Amino acid sequence: MKLRGRRMVQLALALVALVLVVVLGAFFGWASSISYTRTATVTVAPERDDSAVAGAPYRTRAAVIMIGFDGPQDAGPVAERLSRTRGGPASDYRDVTITPQGDGSLAVTVVDPDKDDAISIANDAAQAYADLFNETSTGPAGYVLRAEVSSLAS
Numbered sequence: 001m002k003l004r005g006r007r008m009v010q011l012a013l014a015l016v017a018l019v020l021v022v023v024l025g026a027f028f029g030w031a032s033s034i035s036y037t038r039t040a041t042v043t044v045a046p047e048r049d050d051s052a053v054a055g056a057p058y059r060t061r062a063a064v065i066m067i068g069f070d071g072p073q074d075a076g077p078v079a080e081r082l083s084r085t086r087g088g089p090a091s092d093y094r095d096v097t098i099t100p101q102g103d104g105s106l107a108v109t110v111v112d113p114d115k116d117d118a119i120s121i122a123n124d125a126a127q128a129y130a131d132l133f134n135e136t137s138t139g140p141a142g143y144v145l146r147a148e149v150s151s152l153a154s
Contacts, residue, residue: 021041038118039109040126041101041151044133078108081128084149096125105150 078092086093091146099107112118126149133147 035111035113036115036118037111038115038121038122039107040149040151040153041105041107042126042130042133042147043105043147043150044115044147045104045144075125077132078125078128081132082124085128086121093121093125096121098125098129110153112127119153122150126152 009023043063075089075094075098077097078096078098079090082093082096083090096110097107097109101107106129108129110118110122110125112121130147130149133145
């Protein structure tokens with residue numbers, strides 16, 4: 001009889017350990033799937049450029065999509081710039097999305113498992129986009145569209 005009681009205790013402990021392993025595994029699996037989405041905003045606004053009228057290079061653009069982008073979702077040039085400024089391969093920054101908004105601004109969005117990294121990468125990506133846009137010559141002459149980060153991710 002004593003052997004049977006001991007066996008029941010061992011089975012109960014094994015069952016408790018198994019349930020604990022399953023519960024902890026589910027918790028850590030869920031915790032590792034948490035991600036943070038952060039968005040910074042780049043605004044593109046016209047700016048008068050008298051040097052453009054005199055025939056100097058100009059940067060004017062009817063659309064907010066920069067030359068070198070296949071479309072608003074292509075963040076390749078931004079990822080390349082981020083790899084140079086932040087370090088690491090450009091593929092680390094391929095999750096950056098750039099989406100035109102109806103008001104002439106762009107949403108630069110990042111999804112990352114670390115909240116602080118999501119904020120930092122979104123802000124750096126927005127600045128990289130603005131810099132790339134401002135370095136790109138476009139037309140027609142007489143007006144300059146200037147990009148600037150108008151809202152930081154937080």
